[in-house]
Amino acid sequence: MTTFLGMPALPAYGSGNLFAGETFPAAAHRELGNAQLRANLGHATHTIRDKRQAVVSELPDWEQLRDAGSAIKESVMATLPELLEEFEKNFTARGGVIHWARDAREANDIVAELVRETGETEVVKVKSMATQEIGLNEYLEEQGIQAFETDLAELIVQLDHDKPSHILVPAIHKNRTEIRDIFLREMPDADPALTDDPPVLAMAAREHLRRKFLTAKVAVSGANFAIADSGTLAVVESEGNGRMCLTLPETLITVMGIEKLLPTWQDLEVFMQLLPRSSTGERMNPYTSLWTGVMEGDGPQNVHLVLLDNGRSAALADGMGRSALHCIRCSACMNVCPVYERTGGHAYGSTYPGPIGAILSPLLTGIQAEENSSLPYASSLCGACYDACPVKINIPDILVHLRSVDVDSKRGTKKLPSQMDVGMKAASWALSSGKRLGLVEKGLPLGRLAAGPDRKITRLPGIAGGWTQSRDIPAPPAQSFRDWWAKEHRDAGSPGQPDPGHSHEPSRDDKEAQQ
């Protein structure tokens, strides 16, 4: 093992739009009150998940592709420093310029400075999670630079001064009428007779952005993949706004997380099969653009890449959690999640919602940051996300791991033991021997007493009250199973083999159940 002398051992956590500002239960409670949101989301998640299932079933080697994708990403994490250096060498050799950013602030500064150097005050943007994570648009605005989102959904969200609610279809919480109203209100050039027909709305966006595309001098993008052995960047998209931004301006600035690397050109064949099918449920997305530094005579001649850490190295330091960095942002986990489907993306606070967000956000920021410790509990641990993940990130395992990190991080911070501590101690004592458990079971009649004549316990005290908040507990039986077993088998010759001639008298509870 190598030791790095003089290096801070503390992980360097990320900043920017990665935080739940309130606890997940509080935010979820509020979001659940929005019936329109739930209707839109239910429709959207079910439609995409059905499409995904159909195109995934077509491939005879889907599981082999997932295995390859998972192993490739695992090897990327294990050899990340070498791959970053290899990518840098190849990208730079072809005229690209690489910048490194420790955190959101540094990345924003770099981009703003690069834009200032061009003398421009406007940039066109391709949809990018990394730039949302660092809050680039807001920062550029403070610096007097206007950023125009060009993806249709991002445009809708930006015009409405709203936040994205899904990483693939950020405006999925809005229906067509809401979108028409936003266009009429916020687009100065919109036709007052605009209808809410989706093709009509898409054409309005085309008209609105066309002039921008044709005259923009600077574009800002993210990247889906960076190939180390060739120095190539890739953007996967549908509308052609990506091609416009990546091809027509003179300057292109890309912001990308350091984990997005693929070791070899060959690896692209795996990920370009996994991503479109998992993401939009298509066999292939309409457009994918690839560029390697500056392409002479073709496209931007001033090409930059900002490599962003912003907590990724901290996530990498968590041996159990580091596979969260395998994520290729397809959103398949969101579309199958029973929690996300109901609460929507805003409830998670962070740029990254849904199951992957529930692990990625606290890994990037540290579990103690703001309310991010509530995110790993935003799951029923059903495992649907793990099954859907194209790179096989074991999200349920990492959720459980992060819950333990959360509990450990709070241990010893309070002078008095919490109710949970006391409860767990008591359970540990009671469950460690049969005699002790028998003793506790003697208390069952007390529970029956508490249940009262309707034989239901409707309110438990203390933290156990969380359980009874939305459900009743049936009265405990008059005797424990172990007591019953002992009585039944007291005289039997061979324990465990019920006497065929013996039928037990139904207890009062059994009779009640039959009524």
Next chain:
Amino acid sequence: MSAREDILTRIRTALQDSPEAPQIPREYRAASGMGTDELIELLVDRLVDYKAQVAVVQESDVPARIASLLEGAKTYVVPEGLDAGWLAGMGDDGTGSSRRRTDSPAEPLSVAGLDGIDAVVTGSAVAVAETGTIILDGSANQGRRAISLVPDHHICVVKAADIAGILPEALRRIDGTRPITMISGPSATSDIELERVEGVHGPRRLDVIIAR
């Protein structure tokens, strides 16, 4: 310490448990084993599914097909290196050649100039039957990326010999360091209630001519 050194050191510190890089299991399909007819049939099926127009013609009929597709275009652009024979149907005598704009590395058209042009004719590097994907790599018969992007109608010729069955076969045939565009149908969006709308910012009309 520079941000670069700082980040690389952070990563090395994070990897102090020395995780092993696993062997990559590449047991997925490397080839489809399909014959030419099967490849063409599958590619056509996929392209039609994406709402592209497709015609399968003999190589000798490509010029006539291009000429008929360009009938409504007031102007069209071609890359300098386009197979000259493909434009034989446009005639140098009639209006065909006066409607033509040629983009070359020496004399590239401006973006504004391209915006006024109705259609573009290009070749292609390789196609993927299974996914209905056409890959352009900026070779002479395809030209630079802007010409196949700004005009609203893209006419793209795919030679039967350039059709691969599945993506791994196709990517093996091209050089990743070229300016690459992978096209699977006309531009599209599903951002409004997930209803697919064809034609947003990229060419709204894609005509594919498959030449046997």
